[in-house]
Amino acid sequence: MEQDVIPAPAAAQKGRPREFCVDQALAEALHVFWAKGYDGASMTDLTEAMGITKPSLYAAFGNKEALFHKALDLYEQEKLEYGRAALEQPTARKVAEYYLRGAIDVHGGTSDPKGCMGLISSLACSPEAESIKADVVRRRASSQRALVERFERAKAEGDIPAHVDAEGLTSVLYALLQGISVQAGAGATPAELERLVDTSMTLWPSP
Amino acid sequence: MEQDVIPAPAAAQKGRPREFCVDQALAEALHVFWAKGYDGASMTDLTEAMGITKPSLYAAFGNKEALFHKALDLYEQEKLEYGRAALEQPTARKVAEYYLRGAIDVHGGTSDPKGCMGLISSLACSPEAESIKADVVRRRASSQRALVERFERAKAEGDIPAHVDAEGLTSVLYALLQGISVQAGAGATPAELERLVDTSMTLWPSP
DNA sequence: CCTGTTCCATAACGGTCGGTATATAATGTG
DNA sequence: CACATTATATACCGACCGTTATGGAACAGG
Numbered sequence: 001m002e003q004d005v006i007p008a009p010a011a012a013q014k015g016r017p018r019e020f021c022v023d024q025a026l027a028e029a030l031h032v033f034w035a036k037g038y039d040g041a042s043m044t045d046l047t048e049a050m051g052i053t054k055p056s057l058y059a060a061f062g063n064k065e066a067l068f069h070k071a072l073d074l075y076e077q078e079k080l081e082y083g084r085a086a087l088e089q090p091t092a093r094k095v096a097e098y099y100l101r102g103a104i105d106v107h108g109g110t111s112d113p114k115g116c117m118g119l120i121s122s123l124a125c126s127p128e129a130e131s132i133k134a135d136v137v138r139r140r141a142s143s144q145r146a147l148v149e150r151f152e153r154a155k156a157e158g159d160i161p162a163h164v165d166a167e168g169l170t171s172v173l174y175a176l177l178q179g180i181s182v183q184a185g186a187g188a189t190p191a192e193l194e195r196l197v198d199t200s201m202t203l204w205p206s207p
Numbered sequence: 208m209e210q211d212v213i214p215a216p217a218a219a220q221k222g223r224p225r226e227f228c229v230d231q232a233l234a235e236a237l238h239v240f241w242a243k244g245y246d247g248a249s250m251t252d253l254t255e256a257m258g259i260t261k262p263s264l265y266a267a268f269g270n271k272e273a274l275f276h277k278a279l280d281l282y283e284q285e286k287l288e289y290g291r292a293a294l295e296q297p298t299a300r301k302v303a304e305y306y307l308r309g310a311i312d313v314h315g316g317t318s319d320p321k322g323c324m325g326l327i328s329s330l331a332c333s334p335e336a337e338s339i340k341a342d343v344v345r346r347r348a349s350s351q352r353a354l355v356e357r358f359e360r361a362k363a364e365g366d367i368p369a370h371v372d373a374e375g376l377t378s379v380l381y382a383l384l385q386g387i388s389v390q391a392g393a394g395a396t397p398a399e400l401e402r403l404v405d406t407s408m409t410l411w412p413s414p
Numbered sequence: 415c416c417t418g419t420t421c422c423a424t425a426a427c428g429g430t431c432g433g434t435a436t437a438t439a440a441t442g443t444g
Numbered sequence: 445c446a447c448a449t450t451a452t453a454t455a456c457c458g459a460c461c462g463t464t465a466t467g468g469a470a471c472a473g474g
Contacts, residue, residue, distance in 0.1 A: 015450025016440040037331035039246065043432055053453060054433075060451095064432065115330070123322070123392060124244035124331040128432095137393045168406030171390065175403060178389040179382020185330060186344045188378075196382060199375030203410040222420020223470040250462055260423060261463075271462065415474100422469070430461070439452070444445100 025050040030071040035113040038121040092154035100197040108184040108193045115185030232257040237278040242320035245328040299361035307404040315391040315400045322392030
């Protein structure tokens with residue numbers, strides 16, 4: 001079958017153009033999921049915040065679950081960027097501190113909802129949200145693995161005492177990050193969270 | 208108005224006796240709340256697990272929220288007992304280790320649901336469950352205060368270096384406990400959690 | 415027995431959930 | 445203009461939510 005060369009007008013929309021910005025609507029949806037969790041965010045909550053109707057949402061994003069996965073992508077790109085930057089810090093101590101201070105900024109700030117969106121949406125697991133939880137757990141395991149490798153490199157560089165378990169240390173750091181999110185969500189002030197981080201750093205193993 | 212002296216037969220039931228054991232039904236309800244969280248546990252889930260009908264539940268416990276508070280009482284009494292025992296350990300290090308190992312037993316075991324019931328029910332906050340969250344936060348703050356006092360005593364006893372912040376250290380320990388619950392809920396094995404605790408203990412400040 | 419009280423069982427209440435069918439409005443193309 | 449295509453708006457779907465009204469069953473006291 002011969003196929004005509006498509007002029008490729010890049011955005012040749014044939015029908016009626018949509019009246020809202022997909023990216024902006026997704027950002028609003030992210031905010032709702034972040035504040036209420038996957039189960040707690042109703043379609044009415046979402047459509048009202050996004051400023052669109054339900055059919056528009058389904059046409060643009062598929063369904064609630066697909067919308068959440070896209071929102072989680074955006075969340076990781078925009079809000080968990082500090083995790084990638086942390087790995088590039090010169091010493092293990094600075095890696096940890098970058099992580100912890102970043103968590104305070106993102107999860108304890110005032111402009112965004114308190115706490116971690118992944119935690120909020122995955123801890124309470126309604127039966128139909130099991131795939132949501134699996135997605136969050138998978139992403140967390142992936143980034144955790146990168147941190148283990150970073151700490152093993154630090155051990156090789158003499159940056160961390162040889163007797164310290166890199167995997168154990170990673171679990172400890174992640175536990176602290178999760179604790180920061182939990183306490184931020186429970187109403188802890190940034191000052192209290194900084195006290196937590198300051199004390200954590202005094203405990204950090206010196207090379 | 209003169210009032211007759213009530214013979215007080217202690218359990219003078221006048222009507223038809225109930226056909227189920229309230230304590231046992233409450234224990235079943237606890238299990239459901241623990242596994243699914245407050246919002247995730249439906250009345251149907253609860254009544255089926257408790258082996259009673261909805262009118263029986265309402266007559267015996269009031270409503271869903273009152274049932275949850277009673278279940279939370281039972282949870283604290285039975286499952287968070289180790290928290291009180293931990294405070295009586297001779298040294299701050301042993302207090303912390305008792306806490307952390309206890310958390311693995313309760314939240315990482317196989318007989319009960321994984322994770323912390325309070326966390327699961329309070330992190331995702333549907334608008335009508337705000338009082339649930341407030342109750343959990345209040346109970347946590349109360350027990351956290353007791354731990355701060357214990358660590359301040361430890362500092363006075365030379366058990367913890369003077370330069371360590373007792374409140375900060377308490378926040379750190381609680382963050383670790385919350386992290387243990389989160390990771391247990393995400394599927395971490397007891398061995399992984401023990402690795403977390405072992406590493407935490409190597410970081411613990413020596414007097 | 416009868417009455418009062420308490421409990422169980424069924425069924426229903428209004429409301430919200432995620433998801434859609436239908437009809438209409440707005441665009442590009444002939 | 446007609447036509448195909450796409451987006452919007454309204455109204456609706458069956459299922460489930462927490463809660464309760466109703467009617468009958470089991471007990472104590474008279």
